[in-house]
Amino acid sequence: MKRFHYRRWVVAVAVVLALAFTVPVQAADTYKLGLSLAITGPTSDAGNPYSKGVEDYIRLANDTKILGDAKVECPIRDDMYETAVTKRNFEDFVDQEIVLFLSYATGANQALAQDYNEVQIPVIPASMDKSLMAASKYIFLPIASYSHQYVGVAEYVAANHKGGDTPKVAAFIHPSAFGRAPLDDFKNAVAAGLKLDLVEVVEHGKDLDNSALLQRLASKGVQYVLCQTVQSPVATLLNDAQRLGMTAKTFGEKGKITFMGAHYTGGNDLIALAGTAAEGFHWTTSYRLTSEKGPWTDWQLDLAKKYGRDEKTANSHNYANGAMAAQVAVEAIRRTLEAGQEVSRESLYATLNQMSGDKAFASLAAVGPVSYSATDRMGVDAVQLYVVKDGAFRSVGEPFKPKYLK
Amino acid sequence: MSYFFQLMVSGIVVGSIYALSALGFVLIYKSSRVLNIAHGQIIAGGAFIVFALTVWVGIPIVLSFLASLVITFFLAMSVERIFLRRLIGEPIISVIMVTIGLMSILDGVIYLTPFGSMNYSFPEFLPTTPLSLGGVSISWTQLVGVVITAILIGAFSWFFKSATLGISMRAVSDDQLASMSVGISVPRVFGLAWALAGLSAAGAGAIIGNITGLNYETLRAFGIAVFPVVILGGLDSIIGAVVAGIIMGLIQQFAAGYVDGNWGLNGTADVLPYVILLVILLFKPHGLFGTHEIERV
Numbered sequence: 001m002k003r004f005h006y007r008r009w010v011v012a013v014a015v016v017l018a019l020a021f022t023v024p025v026q027a028a029d030t031y032k033l034g035l036s037l038a039i040t041g042p043t044s045d046a047g048n049p050y051s052k053g054v055e056d057y058i059r060l061a062n063d064t065k066i067l068g069d070a071k072v073e074c075p076i077r078d079d080m081y082e083t084a085v086t087k088r089n090f091e092d093f094v095d096q097e098i099v100l101f102l103s104y105a106t107g108a109n110q111a112l113a114q115d116y117n118e119v120q121i122p123v124i125p126a127s128m129d130k131s132l133m134a135a136s137k138y139i140f141l142p143i144a145s146y147s148h149q150y151v152g153v154a155e156y157v158a159a160n161h162k163g164g165d166t167p168k169v170a171a172f173i174h175p176s177a178f179g180r181a182p183l184d185d186f187k188n189a190v191a192a193g194l195k196l197d198l199v200e201v202v203e204h205g206k207d208l209d210n211s212a213l214l215q216r217l218a219s220k221g222v223q224y225v226l227c228q229t230v231q232s233p234v235a236t237l238l239n240d241a242q243r244l245g246m247t248a249k250t251f252g253e254k255g256k257i258t259f260m261g262a263h264y265t266g267g268n269d270l271i272a273l274a275g276t277a278a279e280g281f282h283w284t285t286s287y288r289l290t291s292e293k294g295p296w297t298d299w300q301l302d303l304a305k306k307y308g309r310d311e312k313t314a315n316s317h318n319y320a321n322g323a324m325a326a327q328v329a330v331e332a333i334r335r336t337l338e339a340g341q342e343v344s345r346e347s348l349y350a351t352l353n354q355m356s357g358d359k360a361f362a363s364l365a366a367v368g369p370v371s372y373s374a375t376d377r378m379g380v381d382a383v384q385l386y387v388v389k390d391g392a393f394r395s396v397g398e399p400f401k402p403k404y405l406k
Numbered sequence: 407m408s409y410f411f412q413l414m415v416s417g418i419v420v421g422s423i424y425a426l427s428a429l430g431f432v433l434i435y436k437s438s439r440v441l442n443i444a445h446g447q448i449i450a451g452g453a454f455i456v457f458a459l460t461v462w463v464g465i466p467i468v469l470s471f472l473a474s475l476v477i478t479f480f481l482a483m484s485v486e487r488i489f490l491r492r493l494i495g496e497p498i499i500s501v502i503m504v505t506i507g508l509m510s511i512l513d514g515v516i517y518l519t520p521f522g523s524m525n526y527s528f529p530e531f532l533p534t535t536p537l538s539l540g541g542v543s544i545s546w547t548q549l550v551g552v553v554i555t556a557i558l559i560g561a562f563s564w565f566f567k568s569a570t571l572g573i574s575m576r577a578v579s580d581d582q583l584a585s586m587s588v589g590i591s592v593p594r595v596f597g598l599a600w601a602l603a604g605l606s607a608a609g610a611g612a613i614i615g616n617i618t619g620l621n622y623e624t625l626r627a628f629g630i631a632v633f634p635v636v637i638l639g640g641l642d643s644i645i646g647a648v649v650a651g652i653i654m655g656l657i658q659q660f661a662a663g664y665v666d667g668n669w670g671l672n673g674t675a676d677v678l679p680y681v682i683l684l685v686i687l688l689f690k691p692h693g694l695f696g697t698h699e700i701e702r703v
Binding site for chain 1: 409412413415416419420423513517522523524525526527530534536538543544545547548614617618619620621622623624627628631658659660661662663666667672673675676
């Protein structure tokens with residue numbers, strides 16, 4: 001009996017000691033973010049590497065003590081590209097008292113904009129739809145909007161088209177809010193003097209053969225097809241154009257069609273899907289690519305290697321996309337702590353709004369600094385034009401800001 | 407005129423792929439009166455097996471294609487044996503619900519693999535220069551797709567017309583009780599129907615994957631995209647699937663070529679097949695070649 005009492009005392013003392021030693025660890029602050037995106041379902045080919053980019057950067061921030069003793073957590077939930085699931089995830093995250101929300105799809109962000117306003121939480125979406133910034137003052141786009149990317153390629157066409165005629169273009173877009181996002185700005189740019197003739201807007205389906213579409217466009221004299229969609233339909237379009245001998249070998253080649261697109265149309269996946277048919281495809285994004293040498297390539301590949309990612313993920317621009325979104329969130333927390341403020345939704349919102357001028361955040365992942373203010377919540381203003389050459393995207397010229405958009 | 411013929415060739419190419427994709431539906435419905443909602447997942451699975459064997463294992467693509475037909479044949483047979491065999495005699499709606507569950511399970515399994523969220527493409531094994539004649543062109547990929555489709559459909563037609571097992575399947579389709587009374591094993595026929603459906607789906611998946619690239623969402627969508635073809639042809643008719651597939655392919659191409667982009671219209675290539683389907687079903691409710699059943703009460 002005496003021995004039994006002795007054991008109980010030992011256990012009790014051990015528990016007390018364990019608690020005593022864990023208290024200081026718990027005392028270090030942990031700031032919680034939340035990410036909801038399509039890891040499965042439509043667009044998961046972009047969502048999956050994006051989520052890995054977020055996950056790895058958060059781990060890096062904790063492992064390298066970017067926030068000192070404080071930690072950052074970012075639970076990741078799959079929403080299958082369904083707005084209802086995104087909303088449920090968001091509400092659950094809010095209950096868990098997250099300080100910043102990392103979101104994904106255009107449609108879901110449009111639907112949740114009012115919720116963001118009510119909760120007053122800063123949001124960094126994967127969507128780059130410009131209208132989101134008008135829908136909620138709490139949405140901060142990481143890079144240039146779809147409109148900027150799309151009008152950027154259009155301006156390149158207008159500036160580099162050879163011949164005295166007005167270049168004829170067709171828009172090839174995803175049948176969704178995401179696909180239609182840049183169209184109004186594009187039309188406004190044309191109305192404001194951008195010298196282009198928009199011949200047709202094509203909302204594509206799941207086509208196995210685009211012969212009819214391509215020949216129709218050719219018969220209308222279309223010389224440039226500007227895409228705002230995902231890689232798979234662009235790849236089918238490029239394959240069919242190659243088969244029909246319609247693809248321009250050089251930019252603006254007479255009698256042929258030059259294919260171009262915005263962020264989610266391009267990247268290594270397009271080359272994987274279209275093969276040699278992707279040669280000559282022009283593409284804008286604000287991210288730097290690992291197909292070109294530079295410190296950003298080392299940074300991205302080191303990050304991916306450190307956390308055991310495969311080569312395909314490591315070289316994905318959507319991996320960089322996710323990593324940079326997490327980087328901006330962590331940087332906002334770091335700056336808030338540095339200012340001696342308590343990290344909260346309000347203070348992070350204020351910190352992000354002050355991230356401008358000499359306080360703009362320079363990320364290696366992008367072609368320009370991330371800069372926000374109360375009136376401009378689009379992170380990187382510049383876009384970079386790339387073209388597929390010998391099976392890889394290569395930069396064309398320097399990063400630029402579209403003139404027809406503010 | 408070459409424009410018209412190009413559309414026609416493209417329509418036949420697309421239509422024959424629809425026909426092969428629709429065949430899996432027809433084979434299962436023909437023998438068991440069940441619509442397999444998970445057909446798109448099997449189509450995608452077939453394409454992924456070819457890729458995995460070719461790129462990851464290093465087997466030549468032709469052998470990989472043949473191996474994928476064999477693998478999906480046995481996989482689909484196993485699915486029938488494990489999930490559906492015990493539902494023989496149960497209401498059809500229960501069996502259809504099981505195929506919906508099967509769809510979710512297959513989705514989950516594929517999402518666990520890299521194919522669920524990554525894009526791939528088959529290594530180039532055919533000439534990239536298309537065949538052209540009189541301004542009409544067809545790629546080698548498309549041509550091989552049409553030839554494989556023709557071979558598979560021809561083989562299935564022969565099988566159902568001349569092979570003992572095929573005739574048994576037709577007998578089961580007509581009258582299960584009568585078939586059992588002459589010694590035909592109905593469960594065995596059901597298993598074979600699923601296996602053949604798996605085989606045809608794998609063939610379709612490999613062909614579609616070679617054209618569009620391997621994107622799971624694109625591939626599995628064909629399970630639903632060919633539904634109008636199946637209904638139009640008549641759910642239990644192989645020749646119906648072929649004719650309806652080609653009709654749908656032609657309608658889509660001609661709509662895209664002559665209607666879209668004119669008179670403010672767009673996207674008619676996606677809508678018109680359904681409109682035509684509705685009109686035909688108004689006059690032929692069992693589809694173009696479906697069995698017209700008369701029930702005496």
